[in-house]
Amino acid sequence: MKRLLFSVLAFGLLLTSAQAQTAVQPEQAYAENIQIGLSTDRITITTDFSGADLTIFGALNDVDPQFARQNRYDVVVVLEGPARPVVVRRKDRVLGMWINTQSETFVNVPISYSVATTRPLQDIAQPATYQRLSLGADYMYLQPRDRDALPITIEEFTAALRERKETTGLYSERIGGVQFLSPNLFRATLELAPNVPLGTHRARAFLFKQGLFVRETSAYLAIQKSGLEQSIYRAAHDYSLLYGIFAVALAIVTGWLGRLIFSRD
Amino acid sequence: MNIYLPIAEMSVNGLVVLLMGGAVGFLSGLFGVGGGFLITPLLIFYNIPPAIAVATGANQVIASSMSGALAHFRRRTLDFKLGFVLLVGGIFGSSIGIVVFSWLRSLGQLDLFISLLYVAFLGTVGGLMLVESVNTLRKQRSGAPASLKRAGQHHWVHRLPLKMRFRASKLFVSVIPVLVLGAGIGFLAAIMGVGGGFIMVPALIYLLKVPTNVVIGTSLFQIIFTAAFTTIVHAATNQTVDVVLALLLMLGGVAGAQYGARAGQKLRGEQLRLLLALLVVAVALRLAFDLFVQPADIYSLGPLGEF
Structure with missing residues (x-):
C-alpha cells in the first residue's frame, strides 16, 4: 500500500515536472526565423552555358545557441523551376517493336528541381513531414490529370518521371550542399543543369529543428536567355510565321553563298 | 565549343554539329x-528531340538543295516545268503531312511513325539500289555491256489522261502521276524532315x-520549295525550327x-550507287535496331500535346 502510494506520488511528481516543462518552454522558446538572399534576381544564359552552380546565402535569426552548437538545425534549400504539364509514356513490346502504349499526364510538374541539404533528407525529418510540405523530389506531390487512375499506376509513372528527370540532370540533390559558416549563417550551393528551363524559378529554404519543420522562406529568380538567344526564342514563338520565312531565307542565302565561295566550275 | 540551342533549349558541342553537317554535306x-x-536520324542519335530534328533537318535541306540546284541550273540540267508540277503536288502533300505530324505528336506516336517510315523507305530504296548496282557491277565484270536504257518501254503510267509536255525532259506524260509523286514526297518531307x-x-x-x-537538278529544285514550305509550316504550327542548329x-x-x-567525279556511277545503297541500308538497319531492341529506358517524358 505504502509502495503504491509512493509510486502514485512519483507519478504525480513526474506529471508536475512535465507540466512545469511545458509551462516554462514559452519563456525559453526561440522564434527561429530563416532568411535567404540572392545576389541577383536574374540569371542570363549565354550560348556557351554548360551548367553552373548557384550559391544562395541565408541566415537564421533567434536560434537556440545550444542547438546550433550541436548542429541540430537543418536547412534544405530548393530551386524550383516553372511548372508545366508533363506526359509520361511507357513503351511496351507490340509485334516485336517497342511502342509507346500507356501514358499518364501530370498537371504541375516543376521542369527542374534542385535540392541542397545539410544532411541526407531521410536523416533530417520523417517522410510524412516532407510529404506534407511537398518537399524533395521523392516526396513532392504531382497531381495526375486522370483522377480515376489506379494509385499503383500513378506511383509507377511518378517514379518514372523522377527517374527521367534525374538522369537528364534536371532534378538533382546535393547532400551537404548547405553549409553553416557560423551558427547563424549558411551557404547553399545548388546545381543549374545545362538544360535548365527558362522562366521564373523559386528558391525556397526550409528550416528544421530536430526533425521538426519550423519555418520556410522563398525568393524568386528569373532565368533568361542572353540577348540573341532570347530574341530567337521569342521570335520563334511570337512571330512564328515570320521566323519560319527568315529560317528559309537564311538557308537560301547560305546555299547560294556556299555556291559562290566554293564553285569552281 | 559549347553552343546553346535556343529552341531545342539545350547545349550541344558546336564542333560536333559542324562536322555532322560537313559529313552529311560530303x-x-x-x-x-x-x-x-x-x-534527321543523326540529330536524333545526338539527343535532339525528334520534332526539332525533323523541322530543323528540313531547314538545312533547303541550303544544300539550293547550292546543288544552282550548279544544275548553270549546266541547264533542270526542268522547271516538271519541277513546278511536282511542287504543286508537293505543297498539297506536305500540308497533309504537317497535320498528321502534330496529330501523331499529341498521341505520343511521332517517334514510332518517323522510325517506321525511315525503316520502310530507306530499307526498300536502299535494298533495291543495292541489288541493282551489284547486278550492274557483276555484269560489267563478266564483260556484258551495262545498260539501263528502257526508253522504248511503255507501261500503265503512260496511259493516263491529262497529258502534258515537258520539253527539257523530252517527256509527254499525264500530270496525274507527277502530282501524286510530288504529293507523296511532300508528305514524307513534312513527317521525316527530308x-x-x-x-x-x-x-x-x-x-x-x-x-x-x-x-x-529537277529533284533538287522542287525539294528547295517543298522543304521551304515544310520549314515555314513547322515553324508556324509547332515552333520546332532551331535556326542556330540549322545554321x-x-x-x-x-x-x-x-x-x-x-x-564523286573520281568514282564511277555504279560504284557511287552501290556506296549510297550501303549507306541507306545501314541507316535503315540502325533505326530498325532501335525499334526492335529493348530501349534502355522504357519511359519517356513529353510536353502535353496541344492539337
Missing part, C-alpha cells in the same frame, strides 16, 4: 541527294522515265558538299 555532294535522310531526293530520284528515273541527267548544319553541309562533289 555524302550529299557525292551522291547528289539532299542529305535530309541522314541528318527533301525526298532519295525517293524522288529513282521514281523519276524508273517510273516517269525522265533522263538521268535532268533528274537530280551550324548548313555551314558544315555547304562546305562538305563541295568536297563531296569533287570526290
